[in-house]
Amino acid sequence: xxxxxxxxxxxxxxxxxxxxxxxxxxxxxxxxxxxxxxxxxxxxxxxxxxxxxxxxxxxxxxxxxxxxxxxxxxxxxxxxxxxxxxxxxxxxxxxxxxxxxxxxxxxxxxxxxxxxxxxxxxxxxxxxxxxxxxxxxxxxxxxxxxxxxxxxxxxxxxxxxxxxxxxxxxxxxxxxxxxxxxxxxxxxxxxxxxxxxxxxxxxxxxxxxxxxxxxxxxxxxxxxxxxxxxxxxxxxxxxxxxxxxxxxxxxxxxxxxxxxxxxxxxxxxxxxxxxxxxxxxxxxxxxxxxxxxxxxx
Numbered sequence: 001x002x003x004x005x006x007x008x009x010x011x012x013x014x015x016x017x018x019x020x021x022x023x024x025x026x027x028x029x030x031x032x033x034x035x036x037x038x039x040x041x042x043x044x045x046x047x048x049x050x051x052x053x054x055x056x057x058x059x060x061x062x063x064x065x066x067x068x069x070x071x072x073x074x075x076x077x078x079x080x081x082x083x084x085x086x087x088x089x090x091x092x093x094x095x096x097x098x099x100x101x102x103x104x105x106x107x108x109x110x111x112x113x114x115x116x117x118x119x120x121x122x123x124x125x126x127x128x129x130x131x132x133x134x135x136x137x138x139x140x141x142x143x144x145x146x147x148x149x150x151x152x153x154x155x156x157x158x159x160x161x162x163x164x165x166x167x168x169x170x171x172x173x174x175x176x177x178x179x180x181x182x183x184x185x186x187x188x189x190x191x192x193x194x195x196x197x198x199x200x201x202x203x204x205x206x207x208x209x210x211x212x213x214x215x216x217x218x219x220x221x222x223x224x225x226x227x228x229x230x231x232x233x234x235x236x237x238x239x240x241x242x243x244x245x246x247x248x249x250x251x252x253x254x255x256x257x258x259x260x261x262x263x264x265x266x267x268x269x270x271x272x273x274x275x276x277x278x279x280x281x282x283x284x285x286x287x288x289x290x291x292x293x294x295x296x297x
Contacts, residue, residue, distance in 0.1 A: 191215035
């Protein structure tokens with residue numbers, strides 16, 4: 001699929017995901033990037049003050065890494081991004097700056113290639129964060145990939161701004177208060193215990209995988225408090241991770257066969273998931289899901 005087509009679809013999909021939860025927004029941003037090129041590692045970070053950055057979403061292969069906050073050195077990659085306000089591609093300096101940065105996930109492996117793009121606030125033109133995708137294989141990215149990630153970053157910033165506007169509007173008109181976040185340490189411990197059980201009891205793979213994903217989502221939402229941003233009520237609560245992903249894709253003008261191809265599953269499986277999520281949401285049909293996620297827009 002062409003980069004322009006992927007970005008056109010992402011423009012709708014990410015704006016809808018932002019109205020559901022930050023975790024789903026970041027998850028869909030990553031999977032959108034992976035539609036164009038291989039993505040072995042992926043992270044999203046936001047600046048806090050002048051020398052710190054919060055990473056609410058880190059992903060390495062099939063593993064979700066704990067959200068965290070780090071300071072960045074003046075000579076490091078993040079500082080370079082903040083100063084120059086432009087995309088960094090490891091091919092331009094033989095990955096020298098790339099390997100000065102923080103390590104996460106499988107620290108025994110070194111990324112062969114990576115792109116890091118600034119998240120730039122539209123009004124002030126201030127760098128509010130970074131988005132990065134990396135690969136263990138050299139030569140998989142090109143200059144056009146940099147432009148693609150810049151477009152994706154712009155959509156992400158727009159989605160975050162829209163989510164913030166929605167939240168502020170609810171507060172002005174007496175909307176519901178944000179729910180109290182869970183305790184980060186408890187969630188981390190629970191997720192790791194579930195991962196241990198998943199390895200020990202293969203017959204419980206599916207439910208324990210869902211538990212791990214739920215903990216990862218809650219950890220992401222808790223990490224958002226570090227940048228003074230709260231999450232909103234989730235209209236897709238009660239859906240599985242796969243059903244959430246399909247719900248976001250249902251708003252695109254794609255057939256069930258095309259959705260199955262995008263997700264690498266059969267058309268029949270897509271239809272089964274779609275029927276289940278439509279029933280759970282009491283949406284009445286595909287158009288009802290679209291209205292739930294996009295409202296009157």
